[in-house]
Amino acid sequence: MKNPRTGSSLLIIGVVFCLFGLMLALHQTNLMEYITNVFPNIQSAELAGILLQLVGVTLLVTGLSILISEIVERNIEKFTFNVNRAIAQLKSVTLQTTKSTAKGCRFCGAPLDEGEIFCSACGRAQK
Ligand SMILES: [Zn+2]
Numbered sequence: 114m115k116n117p118r119t120g121s122s123l124l125i126i127g128v129v130f131c132l133f134g135l136m137l138a139l140h141q142t143n144l145m146e147y148i149t150n151v152f153p154n155i156q157s158a159e160l161a162g163i164l165l166q167l168v169g170v171t172l173l174v175t176g177l178s179i180l181i182s183e184i185v186e187r188n189i190e191k192f193t194f195n196v197n198r199a200i201a202q203l204k205s206v207t208l209q210t211t212k213s214t215a216k217g218c219r220f221c222g223a224p225l226d227e228g229e230i231f232c233s234a235c236g237r238a239q240k
Contacts, residue, residue, distance in 0.1 A: 121180055123175055128169070134163065
């Protein structure tokens, strides 16, 4: 059984990576200068940004597919549970109907054949 939060966590991390990579690649914010200064030149900073975006997109897609499969899996479990419960209910209803329609002696409850007037167990008349 997978961790139910795996998909959503991967999705969030993927989005963060994507945005961060995009900011790094476009280096349009002053905040990014701190990070781009770490790299020897602006080309390598852009490359790192693009790689981050690629990793981010991969994580995003993976997270999304895990999330979808988790949702589908859970719904299938719920559906199977409901179907099983419905079958159980149906079985008990059928059992009750067969019990009430089955012929039995009015006095001792012994099973009677169709059209039988006297009970074979206690000998009492049924009408
Ligand atoms: Zn009887």
